[in-house]
Amino acid sequence: MNFVVTLAAASGAATVGGKGASLGELARAGIPVPPGFVVTVSCFAAAMAAIDPSGDLRARISALDAADLAGIATAAASLRARVVAAPLPDTVMTAIASAYGRLGTGGGAEEIMIDADVAIRSSATMEDSAAASFAGLQDTYLAVAGASSVFDHVRRCWASLYNDESVTYRRRLGLPEDSLGMAVVVQLMVRPRAAGVMFTRSPVSGDRSVVAIEGTWGLGSALVGGDVTPDSFVVSKITGEITGRRLSPKGRIHSFLPNGGGVTVGSAPPALVSEPCLTDDEIRALAETGRRVEAHYGAPQDIEWALLSGDAPAAERIVLLQSRPETVWAARAPAPVAAPKPRPSDHVLSLFGKPR
């Protein structure tokens, strides 16, 4: 099994995790995603085989009661410490270093090795409905630079599987520890002018004819992390009209500084605070991208997006960081609004005959 696959080739959640598979599918559908690769579950399996060759450590966790919080805390902390500290098996390290190195060359003719800034995100393999609620329990690390730092963060992603909360959750559901796996997505950092989330149906009303967009200046982490109240927009999928527009003062900004500068969190420049973070063209281009993704999957999506700066048309500056099925409204089955009647005019007769 491959230790590493490029995002464009990533498929099969059992190998590359849900996030990796979804990004791969987006890339193959022609939706722009930042270039990157997936550290497959094989790496995790190889690392765990080295850390816990007999499986005893994991068996001990399996034996814990979900209510034994102290026991879980002790066992989980000990395993996490091992996962984070253990050196990677050579084969795994070589595979990751080589894929990471290719990201740094930018594909140019001159093979100048620079340390690429990457985002490292866990990609869980659990595909059942619980995976959705698991998503928040795992981690994303931004602006990681240098191979050794990449190794560290891959290990941290793995270790996050042994968060107290994750372990407790698995114990409560009686999920096995030995078949556990995790892939890790490594993607080039983007330096967005604005970023955020969008739903290809209204999260408020469930209306499938609109795309709801939330965004803020800089990295989307300011929004996802609750550091700012985002601007929000509602766009009609059919007419492209922007039917909702709520601007918020966006006083904080998360910025990515390239070449190892990391992510800074600070006050937004005063001129930007009250300015909408998206132009109407950008709003419509985002909605159109959302619509394409929805059409590809055949179901409403919950999407993380970023918008790069530059003079290119808005549609060419959009990259998607994630897309997953919208779950809240999908779980409801609304009653049909109306059924045909013998004569069209019967609709009028029944409406006007209705007591108010």
Place this chain on the structure above:
Amino acid sequence: MTDQQGFPLPSQITDVPGAENWRSMYQYFTRFQPDDDKRFWFYNSMHFPEPMPAFDTITSEIPYQAIGANTARLFVFPTTLGIEHRIVNGRVYITANPVLDPAEIGRRAEVFGPRAGYYFENWDSLYEGWKERVRGLIDEIESIEVPALPEWEDDAVVFESRGVAQNHYLQENFARCLALYSKMWHHHTEMLMLGYGAYVVFFQFCTQAFPEISDQTVARMVAGIDVIMYRPDDELRALARLAVDLAVDDLFVEGCAAADVLTALETRGAAGAQWLDAFAKARDPWFHVSTGDGFYHHHLSWNDDLTVPFTALPGYVAAFRAGAMRDRPTARLVEERDRIANGYRELLPSDDEQAAFDQMLGLCRLVFPFVEDHKFYCEHWFTTRFFQKIKAFGSLLARFGVVAEADDVFHLHHSEVDKALADLSLAWAAGTPPIGGAHFPPIIAERKRMLKVLRDWSPPPALGPVPEALNDPAVRMLWGVTAERIESWLHPDETEMHGVAASAGVVEGIARVLHDVNEIGEIREGEILVCPVTAPSWAPVFGKIKAAVSDIGGAMSHAAIVAREYGMPAVVGTGDATKRIRTGDRIRVDGDRGTVRVLE
């Protein structure tokens, strides 16, 4: 004026100082009664944006007896009786009279079903018959003779032994004008309330299936493309083109006077004659379009006052010469309408819902031509002819010194005009001056003075307790009175005006506030039109402006429809934009959200 809780009660409205005697202009049956405090009324500023001259109250008196008869007695709408109106300080307030008792609603529904069904089933053929009947009424009103009251009768009266002298026809023919006007209004509402019903059903379906859909989007799916309300404007474009083709276009310059151009054309040989011939053909009937919407005597037709067409013609001539004539893009409009409808249809999750959608949309498109075109026949063609006849009676009264000038007749209620004609009849027969010459002029002078005073009064948008539900079919579609609108009336936003998002887009620009279509010559290229309400005769202005804002109107109002066709942002039904915006203000019109903001 309003408190946190609600609107003032009718009984709390005080007389406007200086016009305390306003009641003398209006009939007793238009006055608020003590029990009216229990009901919700709103100011019908859409149709009656100004204080009512006494004669013009006929445009509320007659329509409301026709509408109410149609809904309450003729089709027997289950949940609604008629609309009542009251006049206070010269302004018309209305309320829809609901039926609340479920048993009564059921009893009415039994009658309503087959009656309404019959009209919907046979809509197109009934509409054809309707056009014939209304054309008949128009022929009749056009043929009514206003007696000339000569010194003595024609020979024919004697030698054909007619036996009846002209003074007899004063009251008879005046009464016929009123009777025809009433009949016209009965036909006006004959199919209209059902038509609105079809709209309401489709709007309701769309907002349930797509909770965030805008009214303007629903309206775009419904809109008919070939409706005659565009004809007057199309005729103007054709005349502009003809002027260029015939090389008489040099006469059509900015600021040209109609009379001068027409005189000059007579000296331009065959080309001039050909243009004048085309002009004469276009005038009847298309120039019978009203410069307003037919609810005031001063809403003249293009034929009454050629200023509007001759203000528009130079612009069209210039545009045609420059190859920049913006024709209505009908093919694109049809394609876009169908694309939008298909887009929403495909999002409906079940075959059943798609089939219901098709039925309701089909019904709307069936009724749309009538709903749009009736205005030209009724409010424009018939009504401008009607007011011309009344004015002719005014000229006669002026000739005999009963009133100072023809237009003064519009300051008398029709029952008073009838009395003045009785007086005139007696006087002409007796060979003496009518006594009215001493009676009416001071009354008219006082009424004119009061109307001026009343003009400055700001009527509350509504009166009385807010009802729990507003579901009269006409109310939501036509007046745009919804729960949200009432909320914004109650809690006005000082910096932003809210209206109906009628046509998408956001623009900023310089406002031009026009109170009357006769002022459209003032508008400059690229300005934003701010007006009380628009009617088809405003169409020429839409080629110049970049956005439109109106006090009155809903998603299906004229300004909304035309703005969507031109693809410019529009916000209608703001309530008071013409009061809060001044010409020269820089404003932002947000046709997506339905807001207007004054920037500086």
